[in-house]
Amino acid sequence: MTLTAAIHDPRADPEPDGWADFTARCKLHAVWDYGLMRLEAWMSRNPAVLGVVRDGDRIAAAATVLICRPRRARYADAPTRRKARLRPRWAEVYTPWLSGYPAVVFDPDLTGEGRRAAVREFERAVLRHVGPGLLGIAYRAVYRDMVSSMTGPLRRTWRNDPTSVLPNEWPNEDGWLAGLSKERRTSIRRYARKIDRDPTLEVREGWGRTDTDPYEVAALINSHRARLGRPRTDPRTEVAGVFLAEFLRRPDVRLLTYRDADGTLLAVNTLLDHPTSTVLQHWAARPPAEGGRHNLYFDCYLRCVRHLVSAGRAELTSGRGLMDVKASLGFRARELHTVAVPRPSVGRR
Amino acid sequence: MAMRWRRGYLRVVRSSFATVPFYRELWALSGRTEPEVVPGRTGVDGGAVRAAALAGRVGDLVPLAGGPTEIDPLRGLGPVLAEHLAVTAGTLVAVVDPGTPRPPVDLPAGVRSCVLDPSGLAGPYAGVLDDVTDHLRRGARVVAVGGDKDLDQLAAALPETLAHLVTRVPVRDPDDLAAPVGPHALIAHPLLGVLGGLGGCGRWHIDHPRVYLRATPAGPAYTLLRQRSPRLVDVLAGHGRPGWCPRHGTPVVEP
Structure with a gap:
């Protein structure tokens, strides 16, 4: 096995050869689409680049890496500027907008020592790409069974907030509701009835929708995130309207919108379909003080579970946070880890 | 004078590309001219925007660090x-x-x-x-x-x-x-506020310390040099072309 690694900057480089084949083979979610990564990278403070490790001509592993710098309210420089190479940077192996999944993906045929070698090769490529200013690499949201590929001397591993997962174990949505507490079951049914009968509320859902202004959706998502407060360590930038414009028209992305009688967007949800692991991705709502409605959140979950069951997907994931509420909806915790690699250990076994 | 005026404009373009979502999207993905910010991408109308394209997008004219969103029709x-x-x-x-x-x-x-x-x-x-x-x-x-x-x-x-x-x-x-x-x-x-006035020489003088005027294929485009937020750069407005007043040596717009 001869592994080679390269970093592709979606802003400047063409799609890697064999990328479409690799994403299909590994069943990657829509956010790994190279065109979407390009839009995301241009509109980022810490742009994502794609690390590709090849065994001969075939892609053996890939990773999304955010090249980060001390927090400043500026987008990243255009990729042609070379003078930034001495400035301090660190790399976060992280998938923006899919925080509950690892950003490192291995070919299903690659196991054990092959994975460790691929990770080291990838790290050396990151070092070459960033230059001497690289402070280290952090692998975020790593599953427990992947940690061993990344650990080693000087490297630190710790457990993060878990992500929430709802395994599909029922023939229909009533089966899911039957497994919840009586109080939660009753309240979800009551909210659904109330929303159905409310003439002042327009609920629309659909795949690949183009009837909604993506900038309006982005504004609601960003104001929701700003209201909840962003952690200082969050390397992501605000969601860009131009990214959503492309993302929402994909046939595997469902947009759910709630509007009041005058057309004001009250809440929005995106559901990212996948053959096995469907993702309840963005949820954003206007607060009641600004005209928002209570309990749309639970109606959104009911609709997502309805899709999970009817489409026969294996699981629905719903990201991190609000674990107690999600537990009351039947979600379970899936362990996630961070592996921090300081500069002296980058690329070494 | 002309060079200093131009330098002020270039500063605003660079800063808008680096910090303002609307211009980042427009110029990174489509491009612009004078100056080009992404080599080889020249965009439409030299990267200038029609005022109608800014309707409903005022939030995206605010730099990432934040700022006001109010449009002042009497600015200047x-x-x-x-x-x-x-x-x-x-x-x-x-x-x-x-x-x-x-x-x-x-x-x-x-x-x-x-x-x-x-x-x-x-x-x-x-x-x-x-x-x-x-x-x-x-x-x-x-x-x-x-x-x-x-x-x-x-x-x-x-x-x-x-x-x-x-x-x-x-x-x-x-x-x-x-x-x-x-x-x-x-x-x-x-949208842009007050851009200039009729000078004693009978020419339309641009308020050049605060406003930059540039010719584009779609007509004259105005830039506010000192308004940080909402940022207004290369907004197409009206007809005419930029020129210089032979009496005052300052920029004018010629109808």
């Missing part, structure tokens, strides 16, 4: 009046406009201002009109800024003996610079 009024009409302390500036929500904020120190809705001069604005009348009676200077019809309505509402004492400053849209005007006039745009 004070400096332009001070430059072209030598407005000084004691003057009352009366803005006559049915759509102006608030008085100008950048008038020189000691200059008072008021806003009048021409359709309400006999109603809710009667008190304001009395104030204007008192000012004229005391022999103080009153500068009335507004559209031609609005200024006519104000003149008709004032006592005949005082109406001629008002200094009329009609406002012209950048589309309408070829129409004849009196000795004083302003160029103003609902």
Whole structure:
């Protein structure tokens, strides 16, 4: 096995050869689409680049890496500027907008020592790409069974907030509701009835929708995130309207919108379909003080579970946070880890 | 002068590309000219934008660090009046406009201002009109800024003996610079604010410390050099082309 690694900057480089084949083979979610990564990278403070490790001509592993710098309210420089190479940077192996999944993906045929070698090769490529200013690499949201590929001397591993997962174990949505507490079951049914009968509320859902202004959706998502407060360590930038414009028209992305009688967007949800692991991705709502409605959140979950069951997907994931509420909806915790690699250990076994 | 003016514009373009979502998206994905920010991408209309394209996107004109979103249609009024009409302390500036929500904020120190809705001069604005009348009676200077019809309505509402004492400053849209005007006039745009005024030489002078004018394939594009947020760069407005005043050596727009 001869592994080679390269970093592709979606802003400047063409799609890697064999990328479409690799994403299909590994069943990657829509956010790994190279065109979407390009839009995301241009509109980022810490742009994502794609690390590709090849065994001969075939892609053996890939990773999304955010090249980060001390927090400043500026987008990243255009990729042609070379003078930034001495400035301090660190790399976060992280998938923006899919925080509950690892950003490192291995070919299903690659196991054990092959994975460790691929990770080291990838790290050396990151070092070459960033230059001497690289402070280290952090692998975020790593599953427990992947940690061993990344650990080693000087490297630190710790457990993060878990992500929430709802395994599909029922023939229909009533089966899911039957497994919840009586109080939660009753309240979800009551909210659904109330929303159905409310003439002042327009609920629309659909795949690949183009009837909604993506900038309006982005504004609601960003104001929701700003209201909840962003952690200082969050390397992501605000969601860009131009990214959503492309993302929402994909046939595997469902947009759910709630509007009041005058057309004001009250809440929005995106559901990212996948053959096995469907993702309840963005949820954003206007607060009641600004005209928002209570309990749309639970109606959104009911609709997502309805899709999970009817489409026969294996699981629905719903990201991190609000674990107690999600537990009351039947979600379970899936362990996630961070592996921090300081500069002296980058690329070494 | 020309180089310093150009340098100020280049600074605004660089900063807008680095910090303002709207321009980042437009220029990174499509491109622009003079200067190019992504090599090889020249965009449409040299990267200039039509005012209509900014409707509903004001939130994206705010830099990432945050800032106000209010559009001030009277932005720049004070400096332009001070430059072209030598407005000084004691003057009352009366803005006559049915759509102006608030008085100008950048008038020189000691200059008072008021806003009048021409359709309400006999109603809710009667008190304001009395104030204007008192000012004229005391022999103080009153500068009335507004559209031609609005200024006519104000003149008709004032006592005949005082109406001629008002200094009329009609406002012209950048589309309408070829129409004849009196000795004083302003160029103003609902989104960009006051862009310049009629100089003593009879040419339309740009408020060059605050406004940059550039020719693009789609027409003249204006940039506000000092407004941090909402950022307005290369906004297409009206007709004409940039030029230089042979008498003053400063930038003008030629209808």
